[in-house]
Amino acid sequence: MIMKMYAKTIHLSLLALSAALLAACSGPQVRYGDAKAVETVNANYGSTDLQIIAEAMTRSLLQSKAISGSKDAPIVTLADVKNKTSEYIDTRVITDKIRTQLMKSGQVRFAVSVTEMQSQTDELKRQNQSGLYKNSTIAKTGNMQGAQYRIEGSIASIVKNTKDVKDVYYVFNLNLINNESGLLEWADEKEIRKTATR
Amino acid sequence: MRMGDTDSIQITDMRSLMRNGVLTAQVTIQNDSKSNLVAYRFKWIGKNGMAVTDEEAWKPITIAKGQSTVIMGIAPTPDATDFRFELNQYK
Numbered sequence: 001m002i003m004k005m006y007a008k009t010i011h012l013s014l015l016a017l018s019a020a021l022l023a024a025c026s027g028p029q030v031r032y033g034d035a036k037a038v039e040t041v042n043a044n045y046g047s048t049d050l051q052i053i054a055e056a057m058t059r060s061l062l063q064s065k066a067i068s069g070s071k072d073a074p075i076v077t078l079a080d081v082k083n084k085t086s087e088y089i090d091t092r093v094i095t096d097k098i099r100t101q102l103m104k105s106g107q108v109r110f111a112v113s114v115t116e117m118q119s120q121t122d123e124l125k126r127q128n129q130s131g132l133y134k135n136s137t138i139a140k141t142g143n144m145q146g147a148q149y150r151i152e153g154s155i156a157s158i159v160k161n162t163k164d165v166k167d168v169y170y171v172f173n174l175n176l177i178n179n180e181s182g183l184l185e186w187a188d189e190k191e192i193r194k195t196a197t198r
Numbered sequence: 199m200r201m202g203d204t205d206s207i208q209i210t211d212m213r214s215l216m217r218n219g220v221l222t223a224q225v226t227i228q229n230d231s232k233s234n235l236v237a238y239r240f241k242w243i244g245k246n247g248m249a250v251t252d253e254e255a256w257k258p259i260t261i262a263k264g265q266s267t268v269i270m271g272i273a274p275t276p277d278a279t280d281f282r283f284e285l286n287q288y289k
Binding site: 036037038040048051052055058059062063064069101104105107 | 220222237257275
């Protein structure tokens with residue numbers, strides 16, 4: 001009787017072990033990839049497009065007369081990049097990436113953009129109106145610097161489909177506008193074509 | 199620097215100059231074999247052979263058989279004094 005129970009227990013534990021092994025084998029395999037690698041999962045807007053656009057725009061802008069010809073690093077602010085495509089594209093990510101790369105170059109300074117203005121004024125109010133801070137350390141109001149230039153642009157696409165082919169063409173356009181004169185100091189575009197075939 | 203199956207691609211010319219204070223590179227590549235999907239990037243080098251920024255993104259390019267194409271690269275900072283050209287297949 002005891003022998004029989006032993007055999008049953010061994011049998012059950014073997015079953016549990018094999019089930020655990022099976023589960024371990026069929027589970028998802030996770031590995032880190034290269035964030036800079038070319039991504040071709042489908043023809044939709046993707047990480048490679050974001051990286052290519054930001055890089056092309058930054059490099060071109062750095063070489064422009066408005067930036068390279070300036071004695072001090074000019075102050076720039078980010079305005080809107082309009083998404084005129086049929087896809088959802090977070091254009092803020094593109095402009096943020098451009099801003100980061102421009103900042104790293106040391107050739108440009110950035111003033112807070114419209115979207116960051118609320119937190120900037122909140123902080124100034126907190127320091128000036130709460131009465132909690134030592135006077136000599138308070139960031140004074142009325143000392144913010146206005147931007148000489150603003151960066152704005154658009155992304156548009158043309159998409160064509162057949163049963164077996166999807167062709168996507170993106171054109172990203174960016175302008176550097178002088179805030180005082182309203183003149184466009186620099187403009188560039190980046191074109192991308194992607195074709196997905198079955 | 200080559201990676202992957204890029205033997206059919208010949209680098210026929212490489213040159214650079216300072217334009218508006220930034221190093222600008224130009225590389226001409228030619229494909230002698232079948233149509234090829236390759237990716238390229240530049241590595242920008244400053245003083246003492248140090249890289250001036252993080253790695254660039256790989257940029258895909260389709261180059262047909264017999265086609266020659268000119269690739270331009272602009273350094274991300276004025277600190278770059280030299281460059282390397284990297285070629286890789288992506289499919």
